[in-house]
Amino acid sequence: MRIYISIVFILIFILSYGQEKKVNDDFELELEAEYRYFPNEAAFEGQKDHFPSLAITPEYSLSWNKGYDMLNFKGFFRLDVDDERTHWDIREFYYQKSKKNWEISLGLKKVYWGVTESNHLVDIINQTDAVESFDGEKKLGQPMAQFSLSTKKIGTFDFFYLPYHRKRTFPGMKARLRFPIVIDNDDLNYESSAEEWHQDFAIRWKHYIGSVDIGLSHFYGTGREPFFTYNYDFNIEAFYPIINQTGLDIQVTNNAFLWKFESIYRTSKVQDFFALTGGVEYTFSNIKSSGIDVGILLEYLYDDRNELALTGLQNDVFFGSRIAFNDVQSTEILIGGITDLKKSSKIFSLEASRRLGESWKLEVEGRFFSNIENRELILSNFQEDSFLRLSFLKYF
């Protein structure tokens, strides 16, 4: 890692040498006080019920040459009851240069791909910060060199060189939402003898034609999801395989209808599979001139891996509603549920947020596991882990 940071600095110096000197800088700080409460009795030895936690996110950015050159830094540190959730990360630390229709980024960065709401299949560049959030939307900074080319007629092409793999962090002894056995990161090996230094590559094409947005991507390298299997003693064994993954994401925006589709095909020595998520979002906007928008979401989730799908979403339906009050305090509520089509398993969720004053924010999250069947290899471990989360955020 240290080598990469030095390389980034040298390149910044070379690329920015002799350019316009007017520099803008900006510092932001976010503090979070969080409380997670798991009301049900723990399923496994050592698990706690109450998780007070503090997090800090400092951000610093420099930009010059009219914003066509930028240096961005975003750090993160969390202190938690669970030793594994107490962690720090460099979310972003990269230099970016853009000129006319191209852009280059060097360093640790976060990139998002995809269109669906209930699952993010196509999104593969960054490792998930799995201890941070249940929905997998928090990611670890990924070392990369990215070159992006926008064309007028045939869309945008992105090329990624990803020289270093970051392992997923799993919850520790005291944590909920874990397996009976605590997975130690050091026990997870790589298929490649180069281990985390296997050189990975990715390419993505993104275009829009009228109401259709389309993305096509391919990733080659060490997978972000570990491959889980059971050995003869019924202990979980896991490693990171070398994978090839092709992803397709499409959104059709037709008035208040958003039609969404994502699918991946992944091949590796141990497993080939196909998965898709597809559905629709419809928004009733400004209902009776109240300013309130109510969106209805419906998505179908399919995964070839069946029981081994890490997300537990192998043949499920997601339904939900997004309510935006569009008031001065930007109050928003997202409620939803995922139900298995063949089993009784259901997960309900609630996410709500509201600004308090000018620089505070309140977030509420609830996840409720209901009738999880024992034959669900992954989800059955979480059946006692319904929780409520309350967060206060302060921005400086």
Add this chain to the structure above:
Amino acid sequence: MKKIIVIALVLGNMSMLTAQNQEKKGIEIAKAANLADQGFGSLEVNLKMILKNKNGQVSERQMTNKVLELIEDGDKSLVAFNTPKDVKGTATLTFTHKIGSDDQWLYLPSIKRVKRISSSNKSGPFMGSEFAFEDLSSDEVEKYTYKFIEENDGLLKVEQDPVDPKSGYARRLVTYNKNKGYRLETIEFYDRKNALLKTLIYSDYRQYKSKHWRPGRMTMTNHQNNKETTLFFSDYNFGLELSDEDFTENALKRIGN
């Protein structure tokens, strides 16, 4: 009797002609206003929005806006939020179209996600303010039908009826200033029940590049809920020479950083 019929016919024709004339004159004014501002090329401006509720409590938002003028089609626009801090970096990219719905993308900086969003919600409030989305989108001539009302000391009053049925308004009464490059002075908004909903007043005008009039302030008063939103514009910059390449998904992500 014959005479009366002739007179009635003439009068009838006159009033029809007047209606046609009113319509024609209305469109001419809108086109003249459009032409008077043509050729600004591109601009960048900082915005401060002050929201005041009926008890006088205030809330503030700061944004930057970049606009690229297109002649054949509607303008391209980038808006990025600086405050409130929890939405800092949230940005939108809009390709306005003269005919049909606009293309719009939203950037969410916390997860670095770009979402194509529906532009069909025109009448909803922009960030809890008294400005609806449609009040802030670029004014293309094709978006309304017109009726000239009166001229008073160089001030031209024109009624505009939105073409789009999704608009929140039955009509708008717009006052142009003929002697100042047809700049807008006031707009009165009538809701779908044809009751006066809001009044927008443009003030602190300055002329740029000895042609383009831009307001320093726009005050929107809602007569039905007694709330008020004031938009302050500062640091107009017409000299950046922005191009299509500054209005792409990549540019949207950059501005939101």
